[in-house]
Amino acid sequence: MSLVPKDDKVLQEILQAAREIFSKFGLKKSTMEDVARSIGKGKSTLYYYYSGKNELFEAVIKDELDKHIKNMQRAISNASGPLAKLKALFLERLELKKQLLNLGQVVQQDFFDNFETLLNIKKELEITQVGFVKEIVREGIEGGEFRNLSEEDITLFSYWVVAGFGGLDHPVYTSDCLKHSDVFTEKVTGFILYGLKK
Amino acid sequence: MSLVPKDDKVLQEILQAAREIFSKFGLKKSTMEDVARSIGKGKSTLYYYYSGKNELFEAVIKDELDKHIKNMQRAISNASGPLAKLKALFLERLELKKQLLNLGQVVQQDFFDNFETLLNIKKELEITQVGFVKEIVREGIEGGEFRNLSEEDITLFSYWVVAGFGGLDHPVYTSDCLKHSDVFTEKVTGFILYGLKK
DNA sequence: GACTATTTGACAAAATTAGTCTAATAATCT
DNA sequence: AGATTATTAGACTAATTTTGTCAAATAGTC
Numbered sequence: 001m002s003l004v005p006k007d008d009k010v011l012q013e014i015l016q017a018a019r020e021i022f023s024k025f026g027l028k029k030s031t032m033e034d035v036a037r038s039i040g041k042g043k044s045t046l047y048y049y050y051s052g053k054n055e056l057f058e059a060v061i062k063d064e065l066d067k068h069i070k071n072m073q074r075a076i077s078n079a080s081g082p083l084a085k086l087k088a089l090f091l092e093r094l095e096l097k098k099q100l101l102n103l104g105q106v107v108q109q110d111f112f113d114n115f116e117t118l119l120n121i122k123k124e125l126e127i128t129q130v131g132f133v134k135e136i137v138r139e140g141i142e143g144g145e146f147r148n149l150s151e152e153d154i155t156l157f158s159y160w161v162v163a164g165f166g167g168l169d170h171p172v173y174t175s176d177c178l179k180h181s182d183v184f185t186e187k188v189t190g191f192i193l194y195g196l197k198k
Numbered sequence: 199m200s201l202v203p204k205d206d207k208v209l210q211e212i213l214q215a216a217r218e219i220f221s222k223f224g225l226k227k228s229t230m231e232d233v234a235r236s237i238g239k240g241k242s243t244l245y246y247y248y249s250g251k252n253e254l255f256e257a258v259i260k261d262e263l264d265k266h267i268k269n270m271q272r273a274i275s276n277a278s279g280p281l282a283k284l285k286a287l288f289l290e291r292l293e294l295k296k297q298l299l300n301l302g303q304v305v306q307q308d309f310f311d312n313f314e315t316l317l318n319i320k321k322e323l324e325i326t327q328v329g330f331v332k333e334i335v336r337e338g339i340e341g342g343e344f345r346n347l348s349e350e351d352i353t354l355f356s357y358w359v360v361a362g363f364g365g366l367d368h369p370v371y372t373s374d375c376l377k378h379s380d381v382f383t384e385k386v387t388g389f390i391l392y393g394l395k396k
Numbered sequence: 397g398a399c400t401a402t403t404t405g406a407c408a409a410a411a412t413t414a415g416t417c418t419a420a421t422a423a424t425c426t
Numbered sequence: 427a428g429a430t431t432a433t434t435a436g437a438c439t440a441a442t443t444t445t446g447t448c449a450a451a452t453a454g455t456c
Binding site: 425 | 441447453
């Protein structure tokens with residue numbers, strides 16, 4: 001994503017600064033000069049590492065998503081049983097949503113789709129999440145908690161769950177729901193599992 | 199300050215919207231379009247009431263200061279004895295500082311001085327505060343808590359106190375101090391009163 | 397309807413920002 | 427030390443955004 005990933009220290013510095021500036025002002029009102037100034041460098045330095053403002057923004061988003069995918073992986077590994085794993089996944093997904101909100105009004109699906117690379121990133125995120133859900137479901141089937149499903153059905157089910165995650169990103173859902181995240185999580189997890197019970 | 203103070207409702211609407219936008223983005227990154235959009239009107243409407251962006255900003259500041267002067271007045275009236283009054287004044291002054299910080303990085307003295315009208319407003323604020331302090335000191339002298347001072351000395355003392363208030367606006371003072379506002383207030387009030395004790 | 401007040405949209409001038417490019421500077425190697 | 431490569435910055439232009447203007451449209455009042 002970056003032109004010359006030679007000096008990792010500067011790269012990280014730029015990413016961190018950019019994340020903060022974009023979070024504070026949003027993409028539109030943030031300038032490359034803002035980012036540069038905040039790390040005490042010239043704007044040209046940024047262009048040495050990233051080919052443009054949008055590219056920097058994409059890098060910030062991708063960096064953020066990568067971190068969250070890792071967090072999801074870790075959360076699932078740390079949980080015992082499919083129920084706990086699904087819950088952990090769901091909670092982590094909510095966290096991802098919060099972070100995207102924090103990146104200055106970029107969570108709107110239409111805005112997100114405007115970047116071709118971001119679209120690819122989104123697909124990757126979707127596939128990764130589907131993978132997580134499939135893994136959990138398979139574990140539940142093998143453990144006897146869930147009814148037996150064909151591989152095809154597992155895939156379909158997993159895509160449905162992840163579609164539900166995506167739906168949470170739409171502005172139809174207000175912050176009030178997120179405030180009651182424990183109750184909300186239980187309910188949604190319950191809905192999800194209803195389709196799997198023996 | 200406004201060109202045509204005819205429709206007070208729209209005027210207030212603009213002021214309120216402007217306050218929020220300026221607080222969120224600061225003066226520089228806020229646009230008249232932002233303000234207009236947030237009240238669902240055209241930008242030209244803003245120019246009908248205010249001759250320019252800076253003029254609108256000044257109006258917001260002046261409105262804010264007026265409110266705080268009233269609050270200072272009320273706080274002093276409600277307090278008993280010069281010590282309590284001085285403390286109340288000081289706390290209210292800190293509140294004013296917070297509000298100015300909230301208006302998007304305008305608290306810097308040099309920035310403040312850039313506006314001639316704002317300079318006049320600042321002088322007015324200074325004179326008002328000096329008046330409050332003098333009142334409090336006189337009360338303490340008459341009540342026997344403070345040593346007797348000439349009118350000239352009272353004036354000098356009051357200007358010194360208000361200068362101290364102004365010093366708080368400089369970036370040398372970090373937010374950490376403001377976090378411990380009770381201890382901070384006690385200490386500063388103590389320093390102030392030290393010069394007055396019998 | 398006539399008159400006045402308010403609001404808006406189109407637009408030009410001014411200001412700001414993104415991005416380019418060359419020179420300066422720093423780092424590395426021989 | 428000089429040569430080479432990598433990184434950084436400043437000057438600058440083109441593109442974009444913002445401020446402010448002004449005439450027309452619209453709303454309100456008599």
